[in-house]
Amino acid sequence: IGVTAILTLLTPLAAKGGIGLLIAVRIIEGVFEGVTFPCIHAVWSRWAPPTERSRMASIAFAGNYAGTVVSMPLSGIFANAYGWESVFYIFGVVGCIWFVAWMFFIKTSPEVDHWISPKEKEFILGSLGRTEGVKEKIKHPWRGILTSAAVWALVASHFSENWGFYTLLTQLPTFLKDTMHFQLEKTGFISA
Structure with a gap:
């Protein structure tokens, strides 16, 4: 998310640098953005109790489309009021803020998260089962x-x-x- 946010901020500059540079920046951004959906499954595997995974997936994937519905009108408003470059600058800054918040608040697993209560941590770990130390090669x-x-x-x-x-x-x-x-x-x- 951080890399795609930075590349979004750089898109107007890349466009001024020529079509080749613009295409290169957008392809690199796509490569980094493309891992988002597969990675979210890894997050769910460590955080979501099996009985809640379908709901979490539905919310996350619906959020993807809801974000599009919200960002399209905003893009038109921003571009009309401030120029097309503003769309990339505004959404790039939002992406950077999201990335910083994610890095601060989201932890790799419940074991290392100091924001959740012991009761919630035990519930999540109990529903997932303990898998640390399992080195089975699949x-x-x-x-x-x-x-x-x-x-x-x-x-x-x-x-x-x-x-x-x-x-x-x-x-x-x-x-x-x-x-x-x-x-x-x-x-x-x-x-x-």
């Missing part, structure tokens, strides 16, 4: 995974959904402004 069936029709169906489905979602997310405001002649501020609200 053999993953990679061949079976990579040759599974069900896995490739999920990959195709996820790719298609993301392609449609991110194409609309990135191209709809431009289409509404350039082709339909909407005001920039309104395109954010409509896109959301």
Whole structure:
């Protein structure tokens, strides 16, 4: 999150440096942002009791889409009032604040967190079971995974959904402004 926030802050400068630099910055940002969803599962595995994981996942993934719904209108307002660069500066600063707060408040496991009560810590650890010291090496069936029709169906489905979602997310405001002649501020609200 910290790296993506810094790269978001640098995006306007990269754009002024040329298309190659802009693409490089955005690709690097995507690489760092791409690990967010897989990493959140590791957080849940250490913090969420099994009976609460589905709820936590639903809230987190819904938050991703809710953030898009909130940020699109705000982006239109910021860009219209302060210029397109302001969108990257404002959201970059918000990302930096989020990162600092995360590093301060979120701990790797309940054992090392001094913010939670002993009762809550015992509840979480009791529901998860103690796994420290387990050094069992797991053999993953990679061949079976990579040759599974069900896995490739999920990959195709996820790719298609993301392609449609991110194409609309990135191209709809431009289409509404350039082709339909909407005001920039309104395109954010409509896109959301």
